[in-house]
Amino acid sequence: DAMVIQNPRYQVTQFGKPVTLSCSQTLNHNVMYWYQQKSSQAPKLLFHYYDKDFNNEADTPDNFQSRRPNTSFCFLDIRSPGLGDAAMYLCATSRTPGLPETQYFGPGTRLLVL
Amino acid sequence: DQQVKQNSPSLSVQEGRISILNCDYTNSMFDYFLWYKKYPAEGPTFLISISSIKDKNEDGRFTVFLNKSAKHLSLHIVPSQPGDSAVYFCAARPRRGNTDKLIFGTGTRLQVFP
Numbered sequence: 001d002a003m004v005i006q007n008p009r010y011q012v013t014q015f016g017k018p019v020t021l022s023c024s025q026t027l028n029h030n031v032m033y034w035y036q037q038k039s040s041q042a043p044k045l046l047f048h049y050y051d052k053d054f055n056n057e058a059d060t061p062d063n064f065q066s067r068r069p070n071t072s073f074c075f076l077d078i079r080s081p082g083l084g085d086a087a088m089y090l091c092a093t094s095r096t097p098g099l100p101e102t103q104y105f106g107p108g109t110r111l112l113v114l
Numbered sequence: 115d116q117q118v119k120q121n122s123p124s125l126s127v128q129e130g131r132i133s134i135l136n137c138d139y140t141n142s143m144f145d146y147f148l149w150y151k152k153y154p155a156e157g158p159t160f161l162i163s164i165s166s167i168k169d170k171n172e173d174g175r176f177t178v179f180l181n182k183s184a185k186h187l188s189l190h191i192v193p194s195q196p197g198d199s200a201v202y203f204c205a206a207r208p209r210r211g212n213t214d215k216l217i218f219g220t221g222t223r224l225q226v227f228p
Contacts, residue, residue: 006157009155031214033214040123040220041220042116042118042203042217042218042219042220042221043158043203043218044218045215045216045217048214050214055214057215090157090158092157094214102160103160103216104157104159104160105150105159106157107155108157
């Protein structure tokens with residue numbers, strides 16, 4: 001089945017140690033998104049790619065970076081994780097920007113910072 | 115500032131009865147509203163949406179109502195089934211051209227018991 005895959009499902013890192021989360025998709029969608037969801041809070045968009053065009057949200061900390069080497073893969077890099085970055089990170093894709101109902105989500109990666 | 119609010123963190127309904135999940139918003143510039151459903155260990159999946167030019171959209175057992183004057187929308191599930199037990203997220207899209215941004219509420223956990 002075509003899908004959005006996130007690896008790993010659980011990631012433990014140390015305070016200040018860079019960490020990378022990965023997302024891949026077999027849907028061949030143009031747009032890929034990264035959301036952060038902290039406990040009991042709403043998912044919050046960090047940034048998205050429309051093909052190779054990167055779009056950062058104004059309030060996304062500089063500590064968060066992203067790479068999209070090809071259509072299928074997108075990475076979230078946290079350069080120096082703090083305790084406040086512990087959260088669920090959700091990757092999503094959509095075929096065309098402007099059609100919100102077509103966002104498909106992966107299962108998420110839960111990040112723990114020690 | 116939470117622009118999309120789901121004030122009930124949980125709801126418990128008996129099987130066969132109606133489930134009503136509520137969502138309030140503060141931004142009159144939203145042009146599209148969506149409901150997502152999330153099971154444990156899975157990503158959110160799209161359930162139903164409504165454009166701001168409509169006041170009702172129905173899909174099988176699911177109906178979404180939009181009251182623009184009250185800045186309120188609700189999701190009705192009739193009849194409720196145990197498989198509907200999940201977390202339901204309300205989301206809204208700001209009217210801003212071909213934007214991909216969705217603003218989510220904090221979710222309501224629905225439990226349908228036999």
